[in-house]
Amino acid sequence: DSGVTQTPKHLITATGQRVTLRCSPRSGDLSVYWYQQSLDQGLQFLIQYYNGEERAKGNILERFSAQQFPDLHSELNLSSLELGDSALYFCASSAGQGNNYGYTFGSGTRLTVV
Amino acid sequence: GNSVTQMEGPVTLSEEAFLTINCTYTATGYPSLFWYVQYPGEGLQLLLKATKADDKGSNKGFEATYRKETTSFHLEKGSVQVSDSAVYFCALSDNSGAGSYQLTFGKGTKLSVIP
Numbered sequence: 001d002s003g004v005t006q007t008p009k010h011l012i013t014a015t016g017q018r019v020t021l022r023c024s025p026r027s028g029d030l031s032v033y034w035y036q037q038s039l040d041q042g043l044q045f046l047i048q049y050y051n052g053e054e055r056a057k058g059n060i061l062e063r064f065s066a067q068q069f070p071d072l073h074s075e076l077n078l079s080s081l082e083l084g085d086s087a088l089y090f091c092a093s094s095a096g097q098g099n100n101y102g103y104t105f106g107s108g109t110r111l112t113v114v
Numbered sequence: 115g116n117s118v119t120q121m122e123g124p125v126t127l128s129e130e131a132f133l134t135i136n137c138t139y140t141a142t143g144y145p146s147l148f149w150y151v152q153y154p155g156e157g158l159q160l161l162l163k164a165t166k167a168d169d170k171g172s173n174k175g176f177e178a179t180y181r182k183e184t185t186s187f188h189l190e191k192g193s194v195q196v197s198d199s200a201v202y203f204c205a206l207s208d209n210s211g212a213g214s215y216q217l218t219f220g221k222g223t224k225l226s227v228i229p
Contacts (some may be wrong), residue, residue, distance in 0.1 A: 045217065
């Protein structure tokens with residue numbers, strides 16, 4: 001157990017639907033990063049939150065949004081889902097923001113859009 | 115922008131063979147470099163890291179040296195085991211502005227070790 005908890009582990013939904021993925025960071029970690037892993041694009045950075053505030057955006061679609069709550073857990077909302085959104089979604093947490101902080105990954109949520 | 119290029123897989127080796135997975139990077143600043151490993155059905159685990167030039171990261175028999183002059187961070191292991199079969203990702207972390215240090219990953223190299 002890495003200490004980063006992601007739920008659910010698997011999700012199957014239909015096109016056009018909306019889902020919410022949840023991530024609880026390792027105890028004490030203030031930063032949460034979301035990544036998408038697909039066969040064609042590899043691992044892509046989506047978005048980062050630090051202590052409740054958005055810090056950086058990567059290749060995140062406008063249909064996707066995220067937030068980090070006061071208890072530091074984070075949710076990634078995916079709406080108007082398309083077949084191409086099928087992927088593994090990982091979150092990672094880190095104690096701070098600098099290069100010397102480690103990143104701990106959760107085991108991911110596998111999203112299948114049918 | 116930042117990018118990481120690693121050798122395409124899959125790589126198939128016999129047990130006890132020598133492993134090298136090449137990784138080169140492009141970064142605008144002074145990145146930290148990482149190797150992550152992903153076992154089937156699991157998340158990414160940090161294998162080793164190096165935070166400045168000439169640093170050597172090592173763990174579980176794996177090693178990689180941060181070479182600034184060749185912008186490389188090649189992963190090596192002297193004698194692989196069947197249990198090393200996994201996908202290996204090279205990654206860098208750099209200041210992308212606003213204090214964010216997200217990871218930029220290579221595409222991954224799948225390693226299969228046969229008895």
